[in-house]
Amino acid sequence: MNLAIEVSNLSFRYAGAGQWALKNISLSIEEGEFAVFTGATGCGKSTLFKCLIGLIPQMYPGEYLGRVVVKGLDPAQTPVSRMAQRVGMVFQNPDNQLFALTVENDVAFALENLGLERAEIERRISKAFRMMGIEDLRKRSPFELSGGQKQRVAIASILALEPEILILDEPTSSLDGATAKKLLEELGEIRRREDITVLISEHRLDLVVREATRLIVIEGGQILADGEPREVVHQLLKDGYERVEPPKLSRLAWMLGFRGANSIPVTKEEFVEKLQGVGK
Amino acid sequence: MIRIDSVWYEYPSGTVALRNVNLVIDRGEIVALMGENGAGKTTLLKHLNGLLKPTSGKVEVDGVDTRTTTVASLSRHVGLVFQNPDNMFFCTSVFEEVSYALTRFGYSREEARRRAEVVLKTFNLWQYRDSSPFTLSGGEKKRLAISIVLAWMPSYVVIDEPTTGLDGWGKRMLINLLLNLKDRERGIILSSHDVEFISEIAARVVLLRRGEIIADGAAEDILTDPVLLEEASLLTPQIPSLLHELKKRGFRDLNHKCLRLDEAVRCLSAILGRPDQGCDGF
Numbered sequence: 001m002n003l004a005i006e007v008s009n010l011s012f013r014y015a016g017a018g019q020w021a022l023k024n025i026s027l028s029i030e031e032g033e034f035a036v037f038t039g040a041t042g043c044g045k046s047t048l049f050k051c052l053i054g055l056i057p058q059m060y061p062g063e064y065l066g067r068v069v070v071k072g073l074d075p076a077q078t079p080v081s082r083m084a085q086r087v088g089m090v091f092q093n094p095d096n097q098l099f100a101l102t103v104e105n106d107v108a109f110a111l112e113n114l115g116l117e118r119a120e121i122e123r124r125i126s127k128a129f130r131m132m133g134i135e136d137l138r139k140r141s142p143f144e145l146s147g148g149q150k151q152r153v154a155i156a157s158i159l160a161l162e163p164e165i166l167i168l169d170e171p172t173s174s175l176d177g178a179t180a181k182k183l184l185e186e187l188g189e190i191r192r193r194e195d196i197t198v199l200i201s202e203h204r205l206d207l208v209v210r211e212a213t214r215l216i217v218i219e220g221g222q223i224l225a226d227g228e229p230r231e232v233v234h235q236l237l238k239d240g241y242e243r244v245e246p247p248k249l250s251r252l253a254w255m256l257g258f259r260g261a262n263s264i265p266v267t268k269e270e271f272v273e274k275l276q277g278v279g280k
Numbered sequence: 281m282i283r284i285d286s287v288w289y290e291y292p293s294g295t296v297a298l299r300n301v302n303l304v305i306d307r308g309e310i311v312a313l314m315g316e317n318g319a320g321k322t323t324l325l326k327h328l329n330g331l332l333k334p335t336s337g338k339v340e341v342d343g344v345d346t347r348t349t350t351v352a353s354l355s356r357h358v359g360l361v362f363q364n365p366d367n368m369f370f371c372t373s374v375f376e377e378v379s380y381a382l383t384r385f386g387y388s389r390e391e392a393r394r395r396a397e398v399v400l401k402t403f404n405l406w407q408y409r410d411s412s413p414f415t416l417s418g419g420e421k422k423r424l425a426i427s428i429v430l431a432w433m434p435s436y437v438v439i440d441e442p443t444t445g446l447d448g449w450g451k452r453m454l455i456n457l458l459l460n461l462k463d464r465e466r467g468i469i470l471s472s473h474d475v476e477f478i479s480e481i482a483a484r485v486v487l488l489r490r491g492e493i494i495a496d497g498a499a500e501d502i503l504t505d506p507v508l509l510e511e512a513s514l515l516t517p518q519i520p521s522l523l524h525e526l527k528k529r530g531f532r533d534l535n536h537k538c539l540r541l542d543e544a545v546r547c548l549s550a551i552l553g554r555p556d557q558g559c560d561g562f
Contacts, residue, residue: 041447041450179316268521268522
């Protein structure tokens with residue numbers, strides 16, 4: 001397997017801050033993974049993401065130690081615009097990303113800036129809109145859309161860049177459960193079909209753990225746990241770690257004793273399977 | 281008590297956001313308004329402190345018709361926390377942000393200072409007291425927005441989407457706090473689509489769809505009814521969803537009206553003939 005991302009001994013302190021936001025982080029992510037980053041607010045998830053696309057250290061002054069390699073490039077040295085063609089990032093608040101008069105123009109903007117041919121732009125826009133299921137929104141103003149629709153437009157505008165890595169910072173925070181669930185399933189589907197690597201930060205593990213191949217828990221700028229989601233959740237429950245909320249059904253399985261030696265069900269289907277093994 | 285009587289609301293654009301809403305909310309009660317984005321939850325909340333006045337019908341807060349008074353005087357009794365906290369901030373420091381409303385409401389400087397300190401410590405924000413509110417992270421801003429309103433302890437606490445941006449710790453703290461307010465005879469009105477959070481807290485759930493109330497009742501009845509929830513475009517919470525699945529698979533005696541973890545542990549242990557503590561791995 002090829003590595004999509006390799007972070008070695010990364011530390012970062014924002015200019016003027018007393019504390020290090022990231023402390024000696026080492027992490028590698030293979031191509032095609034769906035990696036979920038979780039941790040309390042302010043733990044360093046967003047800072048780490050900014051390092052992966054080079055916004056840190058290029059746009060945010062501070063003290064930067066260690067080395068990051070993303071798709072063979074060093075984001076600290078590569079122009080952010082060039083990184084952006086390989087790595088797409090969707091920020092927490094979609095309003096910050098939308099600005100044009102129509103949804104279509106919003107998505108076309110970055111593609112025009114890349115100097116692509118009109119036909120290629122059209123092809124990519126159609127594809128991204130189809131992937132996100134928002135073909136009917138093309139002519140609408142981005143500002144009259146609902147939160148869920150805006151979030152989809154923001155993701156489509158990044159997918160149109162055809163990134164090899166897609167990074168999403170709390171993409172479901174303003175979405176209702178049904179919409180959030182659908183969005184995550186779509187992202188999982190896109191990952192499998194387009195073979196891209198997805199990194200996502202999320203508090204609601206219930207929603208995201210089904211699609212995840214990897215769960216990384218960050219606390220105080222350090223990696224607290226990293227591995228297969230069922231094993232990491234098992235570890236969190238075993239340690240009684242309180243800052244991150246494990247999926248509710250995992251907590252129930254734990255309290256009832258339905259668990260393996262180092263793994264625990266994280267979805268309803270897995271729970272039922274475990275239970276039928278014992279209950280009958 | 282807040283009495284919402286045959287309220288219709290039409291936005292100037294012509295969109296009808298509320299259709300004949302009737303609701304009575306008492307002090308000491310936690311009520312969750314639930315429904316998908318655009319169902320009318322926020323519009324209804326804005327009627328409670330008079331920010332919006334009904335197009336027809338009326339809203340009374342402790343007997344006062346919201347059309348006959350000002351938002352400023354209603355806010356003393358009904359504290360509204362907006363979904364996006366950025367809309368509430370305008371001071372240069374976190375501390376001033378909390379003490380501002382207190383001094384406006386006539387508290388002495390000393391008392392305002394004391395109350396601001398208590399809430400900021402409760403919400404784990406005291407260390408940021410001299411920082412600008414705009415330098416806080418998303419979850420911290422949310423906590424600040426809630427603490428501003430709680431500082432003056434209004435009779436009714438109204439929070440639009442309380443869990444947006446909160447992590448596990450933030451949610452647990454908020455649950456304890458709201459239960460505590462309920463015990464102190466405050467009326468708590470939340471709008472939310474976070475079914476897991478509301479499962480842990482709400483005594484009463486009101487489902488809204490396209491501006492209409494389609495259900496009003498106990499959380500354990502409404503949040504365990506997949507058909508009703510689907511009508512309101514909400515997911516069934518995980519625990520009742522699991523229990524329904526188990527019933528389908530032959531565990532017929534299971535009580536599926538469980539919402540909280542401790543209840544689910546009790547009813548599943550009973551059915552499996554296991555002690556509450558469960559067993560060790562197998």
